[in-house]
Amino acid sequence: MPRKLQPSRKKFTRFTSKLPFQFGLPNVSPALTQTSDNSPIYFTRTTSLLRQQVLANATGVKIKSDTFHPQVLPRDSWAEIDFSQSAILFLIPDDALGDCVGMTLFLKALKLRYPNVKIGVLNSGSASDVFALIPDIEVFQLFISSRQLARFDHVVDLSEMEGWQNIATMPVNPEEALCEAFGIYACPLAVRNVVAKPRMKIGIVPMASSPLRTLPPALIRSITELLSQHDADITIVLNAYQGVMKAYKAALGSLSDKNIRVLDGFRTIGELVRFVEQQDYVVVADSGPAHITKLFQTPGIGIYSSASAKTLQGRHTNLQNWQSGFSGPYCNAPCGLAKLRATADGKVGCMGSLNLPVEALSELPQEHDPKLAALLVTDHPVPCVGTLNDDTPEILNLIQRDLGLSR
Known part of the structure; x- marks a missing residue:
């Protein structure tokens, strides 16, 4: 019938x-x-x-x-x-x-x-x-x-x-x-296998589509400097399709080690997918590449700010997760926002950056503000992202333990 x-x-x-x-x-x-x-x-x-x-x-x-x-x-x-x-x-x-x-x-x-x-x-x-x-x-x-x-x-x-x-x-x-x-079962997963070895390939993907989820440049510099001490081939992948890429790259500064390369991004998503598949270990923001690791169970660490690592990673344990612990008068991480919001009079940000309750941020921004976006991913991150800079020593320790490295 x-x-x-x-x-x-x-x-x-x-x-x-x-x-x-x-x-x-x-x-x-x-x-x-x-x-x-x-x-x-x-x-x-x-x-x-x-x-x-x-x-x-x-x-x-x-x-x-x-x-x-x-x-x-x-x-x-x-x-x-x-x-x-x-x-x-x-x-x-x-x-x-x-x-x-x-x-x-x-x-x-x-x-x-x-x-x-x-x-x-x-x-x-x-x-x-x-x-x-x-x-x-x-x-x-x-x-x-x-x-x-x-x-x-x-x-x-x-x-x-x-x-x-x-x-x-x-x-x-x-x-x-x-x-x-x-009403179906999820597909089986491969076993996560972290193996530290000479010349291992480590991919670092710090940029997300929103300043709420892009990792601080200072944190990425510290992670890169740590990993460069252990004979790894490190690739930092930015995103040329995002308008803040140049500002982020400038804030990242010069990374002089011969085993470090910085890419502006890939031409196609297919190239990004192949990159994630080929890495021995990754350090990723709450972004598409963090999810792409699920397809291959690529091991690494996912660093989360406004979104819940537990929710987004679900049953996938290939990434060790670090969750921002920011707590303020109007929000606690993870607040659940995926994108910036706007007030009725046009102020753009989040509860923590604007010191407003979530009820006052009922709209998505109507226009893109390149200067504000660049500022939020460089000098003035939203609080849950800024807190990650304070967490740097513990994040470095987590990576060391996961890879079995010693400083």
């Missing part, structure tokens, strides 16, 4: 094109570039970069609707269906790396439960290289054609996942939430 479907939460754009076209994001591997297939209609998420920056001015393109809602399986039916011989298209609500790593781990578990299931992901955006790690998956990074859509038996909107609507203020673990929602 057919199941009753419901409209997706996310709105999609329906468009046509008189001319052949192809699109791919600059930070996604070229192999995942998409090409039109002469279908009568195409679909993309209304908030996608394709819709916002390309379609309105593309030659031969006609927008049919910006308010299309695909019919999807209701959340309460996910655990009831036998997907053994099914083809499922998953609507990806956002391309944040950490969330998409969790979704990828869930999809791996789904493949273990239903070996013959066919999986597609739509609007995977910048995280497309992460999803492509799953064998035989179809990755539609920016759009899908009506012919391609017709091949799928079911469509699932992953924004129906528990906790998704509040993810900006209280992070969730998508892997655990989705495995529970579908």
Whole structure:
């Protein structure tokens, strides 16, 4: 008996094109570039970069609707269906790396439960290289054609996942939430194995997409100086796609050891994924690379400020976790904020930096302020990040113990 479907939460754009076209994001591997297939209609998420920056001015393109809602399986039916011989298209609500790593781990578990299931992901955006790690998956990074859509038996909107609507203020673990929602077991994990050895590869990734989660440059200098004393090849990876990278690099200062290199970043997420896989040990902020370590169980230390290490790492123990212990009159770490917030009169920060209760910070900033962002990741970090500088000796001791090093 057919199941009753419901409209997706996310709105999609329906468009046509008189001319052949192809699109791919600059930070996604070229192999995942998409090409039109002469279908009568195409679909993309209304908030996608394709819709916002390309379609309105593309030659031969006609927008049919910006308010299309695909019919999807209701959340309460996910655990009831036998997907053994099914083809499922998953609507990806956002391309944040950490969330998409969790979704990828869930999809791996789904493949273990239903070996013959066919999986597609739509609007995977910048995280497309992460999803492509799953064998035989179809990755539609920016759009899908009506012919391609017709091949799928079911469509699932992953924004129906528990906790998704509040993810900006209280992070969730998508892997655990989705495995529970579908009634399946999580995939097995490799054993964490820390081996200190000559010329071991150590990757340090200190920058996150928010100043609330980017590690202080002084702390990174201290960690790098410690590790450079122990015959390691150290790579510090910044993020050229973030507007504060140059300011952060200047604050980091000169690191003269011949075994230390500083990269402005990688061209694609696929290159970042391969880097994390190749490292013997990592030091990471609460950022996409911290979650990427879960895919390979890369050992290391994760340093957390506003978000809960316990929540974000979940069952994964490959990273030793350090949690900021900041406590102030208006907040205690981890407060749960993933991004900066704004007051009604436009002040941008967090509870600790603005000395305001969370109720006064009900909005996301409407405009990006490059000067403020640079200041927050260099000279004036938010309190829970600044506290990490005070924790430097204990963090260094934790790394030493984990690697079996002596000073």
